[in-house]
Amino acid sequence: MPTRPRCPVCGTPGPRRIVYGLVLAEVLDDPGVAIGGCVVASNAPRWRCRNSTCEHEYGRAGDR
Numbered sequence: 001m002p003t004r005p006r007c008p009v010c011g012t013p014g015p016r017r018i019v020y021g022l023v024l025a026e027v028l029d030d031p032g033v034a035i036g037g038c039v040v041a042s043n044a045p046r047w048r049c050r051n052s053t054c055e056h057e058y059g060r061a062g063d064r
């Protein structure tokens with residue numbers, strides 16, 4: 001399991017992993033996963049904040 005860094009904006013830990021491309025039904029049922037769409041951008045964010053008032057997306061390749 002990769003480390004899930006806390007949100008750099010609000011500090012909420014345990015972000016949802018954003019899944020791109022073909023998504024399996026079992027992934028759709030996983031509350032720890034967010035759907036990012038079919039197009040995979042080269043610098044697409046990896047994490048989405050679990051805080052519903054924040055929903056910041058982060059973890060891009062260039063981020064630290």
Ligand SMILES: [Zn+2]
Binds near residue numbers: 051
């Ligand atoms: Zn956040």
